[in-house]
Amino acid sequence: MSCPLPFPPAEEQLQILSFLNHETARIDALVEEQQRLIELLKEKRQAVISHAVTKGLDPDVPMKDSGVEWLGEVPAHWNVVKFKYLIAEFEQGWSPQCDGDQAETLDEWGVLKVGCVNYGVFDPTENKRLPDNLEPRPELSIRKDDLLISRANTRDLVGSAAHVPMDYPKLMASDKIFVVRLHQRICRSRYAVVYLFGKGVRHQIELxxxxxxxxxxxxxxxxxxxxxxxxxxxxxxDRIVHELEKREADFAALEQETVRHMRILNERRSALISAAVTGKIDVRGWQADQQSKQPEILMAAETRATYG
Incomplete structure (x- = not known):
């Protein structure tokens, strides 16, 4: 089977290669900028959380020494305690040999995978269906306001936590997940989740x-x-959690927009290569020091204008 290929003269091939090397490098640099922006957004998000859960929302509130070196000062009217004094129950799940399929309805028994708590949001679809020949363990079912924490994962995800918003009578935690039930009148599970995402706490967990x-x-x-x-x-x-949820929505929107720009840049890179090697763009008179007039390259200016 033969496939016809466009075959320009050797001199024109070199011109096409020079053009593409120059212009794709510009696009690649813009993609790297977007990737760095995503990393900066993650760092900023973590810094905002850390400040809110250690300094509060009022910049004028009196402060006191927490007595914990890595925490520094905290608002004077706050308590500083160890987590163990807030815990009513601390359980670990069960990991039977499960089917690869997901429990698709609330009527099927499933075992949660460790990914159900990634990035602070509980995802009940991250589960495996319990085989029919195994007896479920209802005492391991997760409940409203449970705090789920990953016991085993990669360095950046171990210790990830999520709040369970409702009862899931037929979903059980795996043995890679801690199920922590807090005294809700003292410490809200949602507050504990955002606290566990803070930079200082993450460092302590990773240690x-x-x-x-x-x-x-x-x-x-x-x-x-x-x-x-x-x-x-x-x-x-509650106020801290509410404020952080609003800020999180802003961060998520920025990250989605950045990912969208990366996708467009990569699509335009492919289109540029295709157009150049098929002759749809005439690059015979192109020089590296001249501004490209191709619409694909103008995406660079659009991206810079969007993000400053």
Whole structure:
């Protein structure tokens, strides 16, 4: 089977290669800028969370020394306690040999995978269906306001936490997930989730993580129980969570827009290459020091204008 190929003269081939090397490098540089922007957004998000859960929302509130070096000062009216004093129950799940399929309805028993808590949002679809020949363990079913924490994962995800918003009577935690039930009148689960995402706390958790491979590290219960947590009054916890959820929506929108621009840049890169090698763009008179007039390249200016 033969496939016809456009075959320009050698001199024109070199001109096409020079053009594409120059212009794709410009697009690649813009893609790298977008990737750096995503990393900066992640760092900014973590910094905003850390500040809110250690300094509060009022910049004029009196402060005091927390007594914990890595926490620094906290609002004077907050308590600073260890996590273990907030815990009513601390359980670990069960990992039977499950089917590869997902439990698709609330009537099917399933075992949650560790990915159900990634990035602070509970995803009940991250589960495996319990085989019919195995007896479920209803005592491991997750409930409204449970705090789920990954016990084993990669370095950046071990210790990830999520709040369960409702009862799931037929979903059970796996043994890679801690199920923590807090005294809700003292510490809201949603507040604990955002606190566990803060930079200082993440550092403390990662220090406790052990394992031979960076692709699967483990933490023990003590890594969570012994954590210090600054604790505002419950009404202030709710305000902090509400404010952070609004900020999170802004960060998510910016990240989605950045990903969209990366996708467009990559699509235009492919289109540019295709157009150049098929003769749809005449590059015979092109020089590297002249501004490209091709619409694909003008995407660079559009991207810079959007993000400054």
């Amino acid at each position: 406790q993580a052990t394992g031979a491979s960076s692709s699967m590290l483990n933490i023990g219960q003590g890594a969570i129980r012994e954590l210090w947590i600054p604790l505002p009054p419950d009404s202030e916890q």
